Amino acid sequence: MAGEFDLWEEIQRQESKIQWLAGRHTDPVKRLRYLRKATAIKSRPKRWKTAALTMFLVLLIAPVYHATDSRRQTQPLMGREVPPPQFHQPPDQVAEVWLVERKAAYEVYSNGLRIETGNSIPHDKRSYASVSRSSGRLRTDGVQPAGIVYHTTESHITTFEEGNNARLQRVGQWLVEYVKRQRSYHYVVDRFGRVHRVVEEEYAADHAGGSMWADQDRIYLGLNHSFLGVALESQTTPGADMAEGITDAQLHATKVLTEMLRSKYGIPSGNCVTHAQVSVNARSYRIGNHTDWAANFPYQRVGLPDNYQLPLASMVFYGFGYGQEFVDATGSRMWNGLAKSEEHMRQSAAGQAISVPQYRTKLQQHFRQQMAELPESPGTGKLRTGRRTR
Template identity: 40%
Template structure:
């Protein structure tokens, strides 16, 4: 075999550079532009002095070549701070070639110092601060050491009045706790096209929560977080919690100050997920109210905007509390990380066979900060197996681009159609019919267990 090492003496950049380039690439519309940009960025990186790569200003060598490449994309304009960084970069490169005139050297050094100071300001981490998509590296403006990576087992330390304290610092208030129906659900094997009769004849019925669905309240009742609104913030915050508890909509709500409220016990059902499907580790769950816990972040309606990113949607206090709560739930209920998902990843409409009936979190959930893997990369089972599609409206909510799990799932479905020698439309028709049969059968099973029937949200 004739293996060709194509790279020659190329210097491979680190993962941070890859994240930076991937993040900046999202600003470009066409795949060809992105390809050109990636290649240019790598070429620019090669021109970086190796001394700089090893210096305390190494971050320069990861950001600025990418910006240099972006600047050469015809249809893209850099922001002012990015232009400032580039100026510093170009001056840096000018230094070795400049005659050693003391006044000029001093001027260059001064300019470099100034630009470096600007460049190293946290507000100017260009690729990460403004990424519209929830790539793991893009969404980490507020890294919270320890919250997601608490090394010890999490247990309940004490209960005082209505407050629970856990060993990882989590405090949960039971002030608004109500009771609902006990949890009971059927697990089916993952995938589609199986012989379901055996699984339905001897159903695998469980009562322990299988996973967590993250939501946002998108509540107009929550006033803006402004000093003048203090009275309203206090009053309406409690109003909102009372309403959510009365309607049994979520198990937990995290308000904007990071306070965690339990509205329903984990062993009971909340009506948070509606029509939905998810699978992990060979197991599949339909209509996740019965099987998954619902955790909601208090947000205002305009909060989830793909332009502003997750940091505008929720507060750092909420993210920290969510990391603690997730860790507690995962530890105490043995919930696998693959079953921690967001509402828009699971929500669907069986009538028009489209996903994204509910759109929270609009692709912006900060999985990494919560201590979870990048779930937006996981192919959606609704699309990959059951042939659900997504429309332009949903993609627009996601900022104009489907997240990777959606496109991967679409490819999987096409791949299966190829492998089965079927037209995609035909496979989709078959899967839609199969989906109806399964959910009808599960509905009947559910009614046998609990006669009040399902509710959607």
């Protein structure tokens, strides 16, 4: 029939035009956005034409998205899967950093890092849970730090000027003593850029609460045990350009500390992230239970790629979402990683012909099952309190 022939020609014309235009977007998220927009039908042809064209173009989108992930790793979870977006930054060189001198009160490293060690203490022995992304198997015997979480101390900030030296020193000292009592972090970087070791690296610190992160190989559940906590003495105003009180000395010290820890433990750059990126509330299935460094962590200044580009394991694998408070905390800069995670959820739901809320519910059930399989372990902490929510 003439009508069918016209339609086929129309589809072929649109396909080549859309593919060519989509190819101009190198960013997978932008390409998907373009394709979704491009496939919205503007004119109103006969209803069967609309249905046929929509079906065809929906099928067209999926392979383009697949082609953006060369590893094509899938979760052995359910039916037709859309491969998760990349969970790592491109391979990067970690400069070798070595210990030069160790005294009772400090350590000095080859990259200029000096660590004050007079306040360091042990805490719970590290033993953490993680899930293999290829086999889906749980492991609970992790002992080597797998990443770093950056925090702000949210402590009192006084004016940074010479006349205030005594007060600045006193406040910094109180802070270190407080962190020591609470076992809150492995490291505190004060406003003069001095690095204080508090909880020793071979132990867990109570820094991340309910939290998770993923790299290309594993999903880490409960980062108190698997990631090291580094806190910068500062205070956050939601949505502000920079945490209050951050000094150049602090950023330099955080950079050399990060270099040393990455060199020592072989930590990939994509596993060096902020508390807001990893924090979750397992009761409400919301991310960003803590919002320190929800925006504007100066990744470049501390020698790292922009890890706000990375998707969130909590959303992609377990169906977590976020509320307005979190959007407010991120300010005007919405992360590409959040957009990627949302896009992935929409694609996966479409691939299974279910709604996004239904897809999220399936992922949340999967999360509860995994948590139930985990043996009682201090490493998973607040994640085990997850329960069903609507």
